[in-house]
Amino acid sequence: MDWQTSEDTVPSAFITEASRRALRGTPPTTGAWREGDDPGERRFVDLGPLELESGRSLPHVRLAYESWGELAPDHSNVVLVPHALTGDSHLMGPPGSGHATAGWWGGIVGPGLAIDTDRWFVLAPNVLGGCQGSTGPASFSPDGSEWGSRFPYLTIRDQVAAQRMLADALGIVRFAAVIGGSMGGMHALEWAVEHPDRVARVGVLAAPAFSNADQLALNSVQIEAIRMDPLFREGDYYDEPEGPYRGLALARRMALLNYRSPDELNARFERSWQGTLDPLGHGGRFAVESYLDFHGNKFTRRFDANSYIALVEAMNSHDVTRGRGPLAETLARVTATCLVLGIDSDRLFPVETQHLLSAHLPRTIHGSEAVVISSPFGHDSFLIEDDLVSPHLAELLAS
Numbered sequence: 357m358d359w360q361t362s363e364d365t366v367p368s369a370f371i372t373e374a375s376r377r378a379l380r381g382t383p384p385t386t387g388a389w390r391e392g393d394d395p396g397e398r399r400f401v402d403l404g405p406l407e408l409e410s411g412r413s414l415p416h417v418r419l420a421y422e423s424w425g426e427l428a429p430d431h432s433n434v435v436l437v438p439h440a441l442t443g444d445s446h447l448m449g450p451p452g453s454g455h456a457t458a459g460w461w462g463g464i465v466g467p468g469l470a471i472d473t474d475r476w477f478v479l480a481p482n483v484l485g486g487c488q489g490s491t492g493p494a495s496f497s498p499d500g501s502e503w504g505s506r507f508p509y510l511t512i513r514d515q516v517a518a519q520r521m522l523a524d525a526l527g528i529v530r531f532a533a534v535i536g537g538s539m540g541g542m543h544a545l546e547w548a549v550e551h552p553d554r555v556a557r558v559g560v561l562a563a564p565a566f567s568n569a570d571q572l573a574l575n576s577v578q579i580e581a582i583r584m585d586p587l588f589r590e591g592d593y594y595d596e597p598e599g600p601y602r603g604l605a606l607a608r609r610m611a612l613l614n615y616r617s618p619d620e621l622n623a624r625f626e627r628s629w630q631g632t633l634d635p636l637g638h639g640g641r642f643a644v645e646s647y648l649d650f651h652g653n654k655f656t657r658r659f660d661a662n663s664y665i666a667l668v669e670a671m672n673s674h675d676v677t678r679g680r681g682p683l684a685e686t687l688a689r690v691t692a693t694c695l696v697l698g699i700d701s702d703r704l705f706p707v708e709t710q711h712l713l714s715a716h717l718p719r720t721i722h723g724s725e726a727v728v729i730s731s732p733f734g735h736d737s738f739l740i741e742d743d744l745v746s747p748h749l750a751e752l753l754a755s
């Protein structure tokens with residue numbers, strides 16, 4: 357494919373009039389999972405009001421979720437899998453589905469896989485604040501228009517509170533495991549700390565005990581990239597023909613640099629040039645630029661800018677110690693058996709942050725140091741390196 361002339365140079369829209377209508381057409385509440393439902397079908401549960409950590413509240417919360425496997429009669433086999441920043445509830449496709457529809461953890465979750473759906477009932481909600489069916493900034497507020505700039509600030513704890521409401525609505529008293537990577541790992545850790553009696557096992561992959569100054573800084577420039585796009589209009593762009601696609605695409609480009617490693621980019625793209633002329637500034641672009649452009653612009657077709665800001669801010673809020681005391685004291689509350697996994701090339705959440713977490717958790721399957729996998733793919737390795745991640749998840753679930 358000729359990347360130079362492909363559509364990826366032109367940011368396209370997530371929220372246009374058409375996609376806005378599609379959002380409005382999101383199926384109404386279809387209720388909770390019932391025996392006999394098709395696996396992987398997206399469902400929606402209306403959970404009522406939620407008081408937020410900030411003191412504000414959402415008068416109405418809806419979560420979208422998908423599930424796979426068979427629910428045990430006593431509901432004892434449920435594994436909750438919260439997704440990473442831009443993931444969604446679709447972590448696994450139907451049996452035999454190809455790569456494109458297999459879902460973001462299609463190589464990890466499934467019959468006979470590490471999270472074996474022949475044994476476990478896997479529950480994957482879309483996060484509160486997201487844009488894939490759960491209540492978020494693009495949802496309608498009580499006055500009938502999108503929340504937009506009025507959508508309240510959310511924390512990781514607020515998102516876990518919504519997940520707890522979902523668990524209550526589905527009659528799940530205690531999870532056999534809560535497992536997540538990156539932002540999903542933050543959720544898993546919060547479950548272990550806030551609801552120790554409701555979680556038997558916890559898997560935290562490529563996530564820290566708190567977001568540090570370096571991570572806050574990396575996130576802040578992404579947020580600013582969106583806010584400075586004139587089409588952002590302080591977050592109230594839903595009635596406009598164009599949204600802040602350039603800002604959002606730039607934020608995704610920046611994020612990708614945190615998600616992948618220098619070694620991977622250097623080995624994969626070298627100084628390759630894509631275009632008709634020589635690499636002196638005209639007639640093309642470097643392959644790595646094309647890669648970033650492609651992903652930045654592809655992202656605008658599946659994500660809402662306000663949602664992105666809300667979720668990045670939630671990641672910024674992450675600090676298990678807030679209001680709870682020193683880290684050792686906070687993590688001493690955890691009763692679950694834990695897996696903490698880091699990636700040696702992760703420059704977003706370096707392995708030291710997982711070692712720190714692991715050192716203070718009372719019961720891990722691997723001792724005081726986190727498990728570290730070796731991969732060139734950086735932070736995204738937990739989404740890519742199925743063969744390296746799987747044995748550790750299988751061990752956690754067998755514990």
Ligand SMILES: CC(=O)SCCNC(=O)CCNC(=O)[C@H](O)C(C)(C)COP(=O)(O)OP(=O)(O)OC[C@H]1O[C@@H](n2cnc3c(N)ncnc32)[C@H](O)[C@@H]1OP(=O)(O)O
Nearest residue numbers: 359440442443444460643644646647648650658736739740
């Ligand atoms: C429909 C959806 O997109 S649902 C996605 C839901 N979101 C998530 O799951 C979030 C988590 N997932 C992710 O972040 C990513 O999808 C990941 C990490 C899993 C992707 O990892 P990888 O498989 O390593 O993909 P990689 O970064 O190499 O990108 C591959 C793409 O870049 C394109 N590409 C590669 N090199 C170039 C280049 N020089 N110029 C332009 N495009 C390029 C490829 O053609 C490919 O395109 P495709 O996505 O249309 O198949």
Ligand SMILES: N[C@@H](CCO)C(=O)O
Nearest residue numbers: 440441442443538615
């Ligand atoms: N690439 C992943 C990882 C973020 O932690 C995502 O976009 O969700």
